[in-house]
Amino acid sequence: MPNGTRQLCGSIGYPGDVVVAKATFKSPVVGTILFTQLKSNSYSDVSIFVNLAYGKSSTTATHGHNWHIHAYPIRTETDDDANRCWSTGAHWNPFNINISDSSYTRNCRPDNPFACEIGDLTGKQTTLSVVPDVGKIQAKYFFTDLTSWVNGTESMIGRSVVIHGAGGAPSRMACVIRVSLLCSSAVPLLLNENQPHLKYGN
Numbered sequence: 001m002p003n004g005t006r007q008l009c010g011s012i013g014y015p016g017d018v019v020v021a022k023a024t025f026k027s028p029v030v031g032t033i034l035f036t037q038l039k040s041n042s043y044s045d046v047s048i049f050v051n052l053a054y055g056k057s058s059t060t061a062t063h064g065h066n067w068h069i070h071a072y073p074i075r076t077e078t079d080d081d082a083n084r085c086w087s088t089g090a091h092w093n094p095f096n097i098n099i100s101d102s103s104y105t106r107n108c109r110p111d112n113p114f115a116c117e118i119g120d121l122t123g124k125q126t127t128l129s130v131v132p133d134v135g136k137i138q139a140k141y142f143f144t145d146l147t148s149w150v151n152g153t154e155s156m157i158g159r160s161v162v163i164h165g166a167g168g169a170p171s172r173m174a175c176v177i178r179v180s181l182l183c184s185s186a187v188p189l190l191l192n193e194n195q196p197h198l199k200y201g202n
Helices: 084-088
Strands: 018-025 030-038 046-053 062-065 067-070 128-130 140-145 160-164 172-175 180-185
Touching: 018 160, 046 128, 084 160, 084 172
Parallel strands: none
Antiparallel strands: 018 030, 018 180, 030 046, 046 140, 062 128, 067 160, 160 172
C-alpha cells in the first residue's frame, strides 16, 4: 500500500513434514543433489536441487550431460574401478516403460513426464551443464518432478544417480554410491543442506 500498511501476509514453508534424500558426488564431479517430498504423500511433487561442478577452476565447463536415477547402487563402497558406474544397472523404470520404441524420445519430454521412465531426469527436465566451481550460480538448478518419489515402497532411496558424458554421450562420467536419506522432518528451507535448522531423524 502507498502508506506502508501491510494488507496481507503469509508464512513461507512446506505444508507438512518432508522427506529429504541426498546424492553426493565426489569425483570427477563434486557436489550434491537434494530430493524433497512431503512425508505424508508419496504422490506429491518432488523438489530437486542440483549443485554440481568439477571443483577445479582450471577445468573447462561441459554441457549437454544426460542424468538419470539408475536402478542399483554402486556394488561396493570401496569400488574405485573406472567402470564402477556400470554396476548401477539400467535406469529406474518400475513401470517398464518401453524405451526401445522409436516413439519414446518423441513422447518423453518436460511437458509430458508421464511418458518417461521414472529415472529419466533428462527427459523429464533437461540436460545439465557442469562448470568449474562449486557454489557458483551456473552450478545450480532447481526442478519439480511429478513422477518420482522419495518416500514409500520402492522409492529412489538406495539407488544411484548417474551423470553421463558431455554432448549426450552415453558414457557414465560420474555416479553416487547410493541415494541416501538425509532427514525426515519439517524443514522450511532446503537450498542449503548445511542450514542449522535441519532436524536429522524424526
